[in-house]
Amino acid sequence: MCFPPFVSVYHKRLESPSHAEPKQNRVGKSNLLSALRLIFDPTLPDSARQLGLSDFWDGLEEPSADDKIIVSIEVQEFEEDMDILALLTDYRLDNDPQTVRLTYEFRPRADLVGNPTTEDDYEFVCYGGESEAKRFGHELRRRITMDVLPALRDAEGDLANWRRSPLRPLIENAFRDVDREELQEISEAIEAATSKISEFDEVRSLAESIGELFAEMSGPKQDIKPCLGFSPTDPARLCRNIRLLIDEGLRGINDASLGSANLVFLSLKALELRQLIVENRRDYTFLAIEEPEAHLHPHLQRSVYRHLFESVQEGEEGESPLSVFLTTHSPHIASVAPLRSILLLRDTPNSGTKGCSTASIELTEPEEDDLSRYLDVTRAEMLFARGVILVEGDAERFLVPTFAKTIGKPLDFLGISVCSVAGTNFHPYAKFLTGLGIPFSIITDWDPRQKGAPLGYSRAGKLIRMIEMSQKGAVSAKVDAAIKNPDYDEFCVFAEEYGIFLNDYTLEVDLFKDEFGPFIIETLREGEFGPIRNGWIEEWESEPDTVDITKLLSLVDAIGKGRFAQRLAARMGELVPPAYISQAINFVADLV
Amino acid sequence: MAAELRRNPGQWAAYNSTGHCIVLAGPGSGKTKTLTIKLARMLSEDVDAPRGIACITYNNECARELEQRLDALGVEPGGRVFIGTVHSFSLTQIILPYAKLAGLDLPDGFRVATLHEQRGALQLAFERVIGGSGNPNDLSFSMGNYRRSILNRDSEQWRTTNPQLAALVEAYEEELRAHNLIDFDDMPLLAVKALKNNQWLQRAILAKYPILFVDEYQDLGRALHSIVMGLCTGIRLFAVGDVDQSIYGFTGAHPDLLQRLAEREDVETVKLRFNYRCGSRIVEAAQYALGEDRDYQAPEGAEEGTIFFHPRAGAYEQQANHLFSTVLPAALTRIPGVLFGDVAVIYCVFRSIATGIPI
Numbered sequence: 001m002c003f004p005p006f007v008s009v010y011h012k013r014l015e016s017p018s019h020a021e022p023k024q025n026r027v028g029k030s031n032l033l034s035a036l037r038l039i040f041d042p043t044l045p046d047s048a049r050q051l052g053l054s055d056f057w058d059g060l061e062e063p064s065a066d067d068k069i070i071v072s073i074e075v076q077e078f079e080e081d082m083d084i085l086a087l088l089t090d091y092r093l094d095n096d097p098q099t100v101r102l103t104y105e106f107r108p109r110a111d112l113v114g115n116p117t118t119e120d121d122y123e124f125v126c127y128g129g130e131s132e133a134k135r136f137g138h139e140l141r142r143r144i145t146m147d148v149l150p151a152l153r154d155a156e157g158d159l160a161n162w163r164r165s166p167l168r169p170l171i172e173n174a175f176r177d178v179d180r181e182e183l184q185e186i187s188e189a190i191e192a193a194t195s196k197i198s199e200f201d202e203v204r205s206l207a208e209s210i211g212e213l214f215a216e217m218s219g220p221k222q223d224i225k226p227c228l229g230f231s232p233t234d235p236a237r238l239c240r241n242i243r244l245l246i247d248e249g250l251r252g253i254n255d256a257s258l259g260s261a262n263l264v265f266l267s268l269k270a271l272e273l274r275q276l277i278v279e280n281r282r283d284y285t286f287l288a289i290e291e292p293e294a295h296l297h298p299h300l301q302r303s304v305y306r307h308l309f310e311s312v313q314e315g316e317e318g319e320s321p322l323s324v325f326l327t328t329h330s331p332h333i334a335s336v337a338p339l340r341s342i343l344l345l346r347d348t349p350n351s352g353t354k355g356c357s358t359a360s361i362e363l364t365e366p367e368e369d370d371l372s373r374y375l376d377v378t379r380a381e382m383l384f385a386r387g388v389i390l391v392e393g394d395a396e397r398f399l400v401p402t403f404a405k406t407i408g409k410p411l412d413f414l415g416i417s418v419c420s421v422a423g424t425n426f427h428p429y430a431k432f433l434t435g436l437g438i439p440f441s442i443i444t445d446w447d448p449r450q451k452g453a454p455l456g457y458s459r460a461g462k463l464i465r466m467i468e469m470s471q472k473g474a475v476s477a478k479v480d481a482a483i484k485n486p487d488y489d490e491f492c493v494f495a496e497e498y499g500i501f502l503n504d505y506t507l508e509v510d511l512f513k514d515e516f517g518p519f520i521i522e523t524l525r526e527g528e529f530g531p532i533r534n535g536w537i538e539e540w541e542s543e544p545d546t547v548d549i550t551k552l553l554s555l556v557d558a559i560g561k562g563r564f565a566q567r568l569a570a571r572m573g574e575l576v577p578p579a580y581i582s583q584a585i586n587f588v589a590d591l592v
Numbered sequence: 593m594a595a596e597l598r599r600n601p602g603q604w605a606a607y608n609s610t611g612h613c614i615v616l617a618g619p620g621s622g623k624t625k626t627l628t629i630k631l632a633r634m635l636s637e638d639v640d641a642p643r644g645i646a647c648i649t650y651n652n653e654c655a656r657e658l659e660q661r662l663d664a665l666g667v668e669p670g671g672r673v674f675i676g677t678v679h680s681f682s683l684t685q686i687i688l689p690y691a692k693l694a695g696l697d698l699p700d701g702f703r704v705a706t707l708h709e710q711r712g713a714l715q716l717a718f719e720r721v722i723g724g725s726g727n728p729n730d731l732s733f734s735m736g737n738y739r740r741s742i743l744n745r746d747s748e749q750w751r752t753t754n755p756q757l758a759a760l761v762e763a764y765e766e767e768l769r770a771h772n773l774i775d776f777d778d779m780p781l782l783a784v785k786a787l788k789n790n791q792w793l794q795r796a797i798l799a800k801y802p803i804l805f806v807d808e809y810q811d812l813g814r815a816l817h818s819i820v821m822g823l824c825t826g827i828r829l830f831a832v833g834d835v836d837q838s839i840y841g842f843t844g845a846h847p848d849l850l851q852r853l854a855e856r857e858d859v860e861t862v863k864l865r866f867n868y869r870c871g872s873r874i875v876e877a878a879q880y881a882l883g884e885d886r887d888y889q890a891p892e893g894a895e896e897g898t899i900f901f902h903p904r905a906g907a908y909e910q911q912a913n914h915l916f917s918t919v920l921p922a923a924l925t926r927i928p929g930v931l932f933g934d935v936a937v938i939y940c941v942f943r944s945i946a947t948g949i950p951i
Contacts, residue, residue: 079792079795083640086796087642089796089799093693
């Protein structure tokens with residue numbers, strides 16, 4: 001979902017439990033769009049703005065006189081464009097001239113006595129600022145408009161139907177200035193072609209029999225005089241017969257694949273919007289596309305929406321007066337969306353759906369760049385996860401799901417993703433997940449050193465500090481002391497409270513010492529090493545205590561950590577994982 | 593319609609003006625017609641929706657007349673076009689939408705005081721500031737004038753010109769506020785205050801009304817003048833007025849403000865020289881009477897009009913007597929249907945000559 005440049009805060013007000021929000025499906029993506037439509041969509045009739053009792057949140061037992069549905073949009077940075085300023089200036093907040101608020105409210109009628117019982121007891125108002133006297137309506141929606149392309153739309157059907165076709169406004173516009181006389185000529189040419197067609201005896205007799213049969217059935221008064229031809233020849237209607245053709249004119253659009261039809265639909269719509277803006281019929285447009293991934297294969301999803309996002313970000317003259325909202329399940333689209341424009345809707349057990357925006361997470365520029373690069377298609381999956389386990393590398397990424405299955409916590413089933421940060425820089429990812437409110441745990445190596453404190457010790461300490469800062473805004477003296485605690489065992493227990501789970505050395509070594517030795521030996525053998533290195537393997541097999549950490553890791557590296565882990569995972573069967581891994585899995589599983 | 597303006601060079605120049613334009617025009621010169629046609633043109637050529645034009649008139653009657661004339665040109669008020677007095681502009685465009693935000697310190701749910709309530713507030717203020725047995729209503733007129741002519745309350749001028757009136761005004765306004773009230777004179781003053789203190793509000797007004805029309809500028813007082821001159825830079829102004837026609841000087845209007853505006857360098861000043869209402873000789877004679885040459889003319893081919901001279905020496909009473917016994921009845925018989933109430937008498941000394949005469 002992409003935030004418009006001038007809408008920086010969006011909220012459905014939920015300050016008290018009595019403020020319910022409309023909620024119709026699982027997490028409420030369509031809900032969010034419906035809510036926006038109540039405010040901005042000029043094609044929505046007032047009868048649709050009059051909601052119903054069923055639109056109250058399911059968690060509410062029975063709507064009482066105090067229950068209202070409130071949708072508020074706050075807008076900032078609206079002063080640049082004079083047209084937008086003229087439209088919105090009256091709706092500023094009473095104590096903040098830089099913020100405009102537009103509110104839709106559905107509530108029991110003002111003159112109602114007692115609790116509302118039927119839908120007729122409700123009314124809706126749309127007002128700006130903090131005074132109900134400042135009503136807004138079509139005048140505003142006409143110029144600051146929301147267009148919705150619904151999910152699973154019938155693009156083909158719409159393209160074929162003149163009234164609904166996004167081609168219609170474009171064609172009508174293009175034909176406005178076409179010379180009438182030239183149209184007349186074309187129309188005559190069509191007429192000539194049509195009469196040529198009916199010169200064929202076969203065609204003429206077919207047309208005649210249609211006509212006769214119709215006249216017999218309808219009687220002379222109702223006769224519509226049917227005949228056969230290419231298109232009606234009235235010059236004024238000529239443009240309606242223009243069709244969008246594909247394959248250089250060989251085929252009609254209804255022969256195109258569903259994906260292409262959708263793409264054509266989207267391009268036409270975008271063109272129409274551009275025209276409306278150029279002709280000053282609109283000042284701002286919210287284009288909402290529901291589940292745009294439908295019918296588009298992954299490469300197209302990425303290229304189409306990357307283009308859309310880029311064209312929104314770089315308007316030709318300064319800021320573009322277009323905001324695109326996409327509601328999506330597609331990691332492909334999430335991976336090309338600007339990092340700062342993601343709004344995550346999550347189901348919470350007690351208070352309905354909660355929205356978390358990436359715009360409000362405090363990230364440094366390098367962190368932001370790092371994350372943007374990181375959120376490729378596989379990792380963008382993180383955004384759709386109910387919980388995330390962050391790990392250092394591919395080894396853990398292959399092993400953790402297997403371990404999870406062993407301890408009865410199948411990750412796919414629980415909606416938990418394992419994401420590798422390819423290294424030990426957990427910081428930006430942990431910050432990002434904390435900001436979005438996605439439960440996560442971190443599995444990281446203790447990495448002891450010859451001299452000085454183990455690397456895992458300071459790494460975990462920094463992470464704890466960051467999580468404290470993000471959640472509480474400050475690090476208390478107590479936490480600070482716990483971070484500096486020289487007792488490593490106590491420190492590790494403390495880190496677990498933050499979802500950070502540490503081992504004793506590194507993954508492979510810990511596994512070796514934790515009953516996985518025989519499987520590791522077996523896997524190492526597949527490396528087909530020379531006599532010296534095979535000698536080490538033999539020795540460790542007979543005397544596991546003699547294992548040399550450096551040598552073990554060099555063999556694993558030679559095979560490749562990821563490949564080693566994959567093979568190990570395949571053979572280790574039902575063996576219980578080391579405690580720190582089980583704990584990390586359970587930590588997240590308990591929170592989702 | 594525009595073609596009609598072409599014959600009159602002044603009107604045509606005003607119609608084609610591209611920047612600030614001040615039209616100085618005597619009576620009967622077609623200035624309201626020029627204003628309405630120019631407004632309709634600018635609305636269709638110079639301002640695109642959703643922005644609009646504000647047109648400020650001296651009173652509601654003028655506003656209605658303008659509305660009717662614009663309606664005939666296909667311009668409907670409401671939405672993009674504001675037509676109304678400076679009071680209603682201040683109230684509906686500035687005070688009501690931004691009362692809280694602009695820091696006007698108005699009580700919640702304030703309303704406009706009735707005459708009765710204004711008197712009550714003045715009574716209380718009078719008791720606080722002056723006291724004694726005097727009639728506070730005697731001060732109402734000079735208080736209002738003081739309030740309208742010195743806008744800057746923080747200035748030395750406000751405090752020292754008449755300290756008693758300054759204190760009375762402040763007490764009076766406090767009493768109004770204590771009763772959730774504002775009065776008519778408050779409206780433009782509050783609007784000026786709001787604009788002065790809030791840069792964003794100036795920009796907001798400019799966004800909504802990039803063009804401001806003012807009719808009868810000479811009668812509109814200092815508050816509007818300061819809005820026009822300093823506060824809303826960027827707004828294109830089209831003002832019409834006549835320094836000789838200020839009939840509301842006693843309410844705080846300052847015809848010299850129009851003169852000063854007309855002298856600004858960035859302003860195109862257009863004079864409408866033709867008087868379509870009077871005969872050529874009358875137009876000529878009027879300038880003698882005024883004692884200043886305004887270069888007014890009747891259009892070519894206009895009637896000459898007739899001037900009757902009745903030289904009369906003697907005292908004021910004798911002149912008055914002659915006027916009512918001989919001159920007026922003769923004039924009324926010459927033009928059937930004219931009543932006493934349709935006749936204006938201009939006398940060289942300000943003094944009521946109508947005492948005791950039923951009109």
